Structure formats: C-alpha cells, structure tokens
Amino acid sequence: MLTLSSSPVLYPLTDRAVISLTGADRAKYLQGQVTCDVDLLNAGDASLGGHCDSKGRLWASFWLANLGEELLLVLNASLLERQLPELKKFAVFAKTDVEAVTEQWQVFGLAGEGVSYWLDQQLDGSDNLLQGGVVIPVAAEHALLLLPAGTPPPELPLGNESDWRGLMIQAGLPDMQAEHQGEYIPQMLNLQALNGISFTKGCYLGQETVARAKYRGANKKAMFVLSGHAAAPISANQDLELQLGENWRRAGTVLSVYQDGEQCILTSVLNNNLDPDAVLRIKGQDDSRLSLQALPYNLVD
Incomplete structure (x- = not known):
C-alpha cells in the first residue's frame, strides 16, 4: 500500500x-x-x-x-x-x-x-x-x-x-x-521493544506499575499493526471487533490510522495472545476486514 x-x-x-x-x-x-x-x-x-x-x-x-x-x-x-x-x-x-x-x-x-x-x-x-x-x-x-x-x-x-x-x-x-490519555501503560504501546523504557534508571512517575508489568507479567496487551479494507473513513478511538465463529466481540480501539481509498493500515492495542490469523473489523462497518501484520521488531516483556 x-x-x-x-x-x-x-x-x-x-x-x-x-x-x-x-x-x-x-x-x-x-x-x-x-x-x-x-x-x-x-x-x-x-x-x-x-x-x-x-x-x-x-x-x-x-x-x-x-x-x-x-x-x-x-x-x-x-x-x-x-x-x-x-x-x-x-x-x-x-x-x-x-x-x-x-x-x-x-x-x-x-x-x-x-x-x-x-x-x-x-x-x-x-x-x-x-x-x-x-x-x-x-x-x-x-x-x-x-x-x-x-x-x-x-x-x-x-x-x-x-x-x-x-x-x-x-x-x-x-x-x-x-x-487515549490515561488508558495505556508504556508496554501496551511496545515502548519496551523500542528502547523507550529503562528498567535500570532511578525512580520516575508510574515506575512501580511499569516494573510490575515486566517482572510479574502483569501486562497482557500490546500494540499491533493491522491492514485491510474499509469503505468509510476510520478515526482514532473507533472500536475494533474480533471474529469468533459467527459472532464478533469488541477487541480494542484504533490508535492511529492511514487510509488510501478503501485500503487502510492502522495500529491498535489488543490482547497479546491474539491468533496471528485473527480476523477483525471496524465496528459499524460490517464489510470491513483487517488482519494482523508482522511487526518489524520483536516484542519483549
């Protein structure tokens, strides 16, 4: 795209x-x-x-x-x-x-x-x-x-x-x-995988939560890249739905999005155990379809 x-x-x-x-x-x-x-x-x-x-x-x-x-x-x-x-x-x-x-x-x-x-x-x-x-x-x-x-x-x-x-x-x-202010801890935006978190520096605001997410496995979410198609415009904070058989369940919201015609690519914070073949859509756009793309880096705790 x-x-x-x-x-x-x-x-x-x-x-x-x-x-x-x-x-x-x-x-x-x-x-x-x-x-x-x-x-x-x-x-x-x-x-x-x-x-x-x-x-x-x-x-x-x-x-x-x-x-x-x-x-x-x-x-x-x-x-x-x-x-x-x-x-x-x-x-x-x-x-x-x-x-x-x-x-x-x-x-x-x-x-x-x-x-x-x-x-x-x-x-x-x-x-x-x-x-x-x-x-x-x-x-x-x-x-x-x-x-x-x-x-x-x-x-x-x-x-x-x-x-x-x-x-x-x-x-x-x-x-x-x-x-999205006040919703995500840093690891949910993959900052630890992008050298945006130091686990060896001194104290800072919110450090206890960030450290607990690393050392106790308290974080169960990550930011993913999805691509696919959607006929109508997409905006930040729109809900995403995950296909479960014949049903759909809310999975997350749009963090950032780029559209070119009906083609789109976006980021969203989702459960980090999501199946790589998962199918998602934009809530309210029943014909839209999104699939996970490989991240250009490895996720770490």
Whole structure:
C-alpha cells in the first residue's frame, strides 16, 4: 500500500507539538518524570519515551532530543493540553523551565532509500545537531527533523503528512492521541521493544506499575499493526471487533490510522495472545476486514 520512496522525501508535519526544558536541573528533573534514561543522552542523542501518571498510565508517548543546553520533546499536538500541566507540575521545585515552544520549531518527517547516506553528508560525520536543530532517527531510513522557525528546509521532494503517518504505522511506532490519555501503560504501546523504557534508571512517575508489568507479567496487551479494507473513513478511538465463529466481540480501539481509498493500515492495542490469523473489523462497518501484520521488531516483556 505504502512503499518507501527510492530517494529521500521531506514530510512537513503540522500535528506535532514541541516542549522545551531548559535550566540547570532540566535533565535531572525530566529523569524523574519519564520512562527513558535521560542521563544517557549526550548532545544530539534522542530516545523514544513515555510520560505516565502515578498509576503508570500514559499522558504521552514522545521523542526526546538533547540539544545540549535544551531538551526537546516532540509529541502529538492533541496530547499537549492535558500532558503539559502534568509535566510542569513539579518543575517549580527544580531549576528548570518547561514550556510549549511549538511555534519556535518546524517539524519534518524524512524518509526514503538513502536517507542515512543523505544525513551523513549533511551532518559531515558529526552528531545529529543540524542548523540549530536536530535529527531524530526513528527507524531505518526514517527520521524526524527539527529546525528553528524561519530556517530554510532542505531542498528535497515534499511528501504528504498522511503518508508519513502511514510510514510510522508500518514501522510499528506508537502515536497516541488525546482520546487515549490515561488508558495505556508504556508496554501496551511496545515502548519496551523500542528502547523507550529503562528498567535500570532511578525512580520516575508510574515506575512501580511499569516494573510490575515486566517482572510479574502483569501486562497482557500490546500494540499491533493491522491492514485491510474499509469503505468509510476510520478515526482514532473507533472500536475494533474480533471474529469468533459467527459472532464478533469488541477487541480494542484504533490508535492511529492511514487510509488510501478503501485500503487502510492502522495500529491498535489488543490482547497479546491474539491468533496471528485473527480476523477483525471496524465496528459499524460490517464489510470491513483487517488482519494482523508482522511487526518489524520483536516484542519483549
């Protein structure tokens, strides 16, 4: 359905928000808030991560980049209204400023065969800092590019934002939206399989739940990629139904979706013991059919 371009393509993204942390305690403060190990990130480094409530349920999944004197979180813009106040809540006790700075940045997706070579030429063998911004590798031949507002973007062919969403789904990368805040623990979005959770760092908000899911097998769900067909538009949070003989039973909801005509590909959090040959459909679209696709990585506890 979606194929990787034979050369690098730039995808301007309008649905991303950017949060900045500055100040002497920025790394120490964020280390106590999120699932990934902030202390391991040098200037130019990046990581997938999650920000949980005290019960280990996600306020947001995000990409974190270290710019040296500033930490940036890139996330779905719909999460910002509820997530930002939670992230700022304890910052008054630390030497750090936490602010939404979306208008100060341009966010692009970058994908296609040869992206890694193209980036090597642009970065000249240095770290991932570029033109006052940063490159965040997200998958093989896929990256996010953040540039300061007003900086001319690279002269590359432009792609559609919806296509970038589809590429992220095919890569098995989570992109939760506001409808799902407070529903999932990080392992339900496969963050542990994508190096987005550190089980050796110090305490952080929700850590007890995340650790219990790993060491006691408390989590029974995972994020899966499904593809198939549906005649009507699909939106985030729509219910999915699983076929059981002649009957259908609710199985989960749509996390992120890409459609091209009647063809579609989407992510959903489902029971992790689902039969690989399971048949699903969109609730209310009785003629729709979806099947599980192999993830491009191995799920781990």
